[in-house]
Amino acid sequence: MSEKKMSSSxxxxxxxxxxxxxxxxxxxxxxxREEERVRYMAENCPPLSLPGNSQDLQELCKKLQHKIDGIDEERYDLEMKVNKCAKEIEDMKFKHKVNMDLRANLKQVKKEVKEEEKEMRDVGDWRKNVEDKAGMDGRKKMFESEA
Structure with a gap:
């Protein structure tokens, strides 16, 4: 044991x-590393040129922010329109089933006969009036006279 133990202190x-x-x-x-990064950035990246003072920068930022807001609103509106159309298309796919019995889809309509039309038909048909007046005797006379 030639090795000596070291004290804890x-x-x-x-x-x-x-x-x-x-x-x-x-x-x-x-x-x-920081110096290397700064040196690399100085060699490869052009220096940032800021136009004018901070007032100009603030105005530029406000303009850009307004443009961003407008574009976001347009994007949101278009997205809502697309979603609405997609939903309508999905609804149409499920709702519209082709039914070959086309008469079942028709509404039933009652035919209304007007009294005026009925009277015109009665008065307008002169053959019927002649036959009514003549009766069976008139017909017999017509046939007997021809024969």
């Missing part, structure tokens, strides 16, 4: 020193 001291060194190395790596 010594272990704790070494552990805290290793953690502090690792923390420092992590901070350095983080700074290097």
């Amino acid at each position: 010594r272990k704790h001291n070494l552990k805290s020193m290793m953690l502090s060194i690792a923390k420092g190395l992590l901070e350095v790596e983080e700074r290097e």
Whole structure:
């Protein structure tokens, strides 16, 4: 047993020193990554050019917001129209069943005969009036005279 056991205070001291060194190395790596990101952005991305002062920017933002609101309203309206049409189509698919008995779908209508038409028909048919006046005797006379 040549190995000596370390005391707990010594272990704790070494552990805290290793953690502090690792923390420092992590901070350095983080700074290097941030610097690399800034350098890459400067090389590959053009600088942002802001027009005028903050007042102009606020006006531009308001205009864009109004456009966005208008487009959202139009989109909502169109979406409602599409949903309504789709619902109507679905309803039509289920409601409209082809029935080959077409007479069943017709409404029953009672025929009303007007009295005036009846009188006109009676008065207008002169043959009937002649036959009524002549009676059977008149017919017999017609046939007897021809024969």
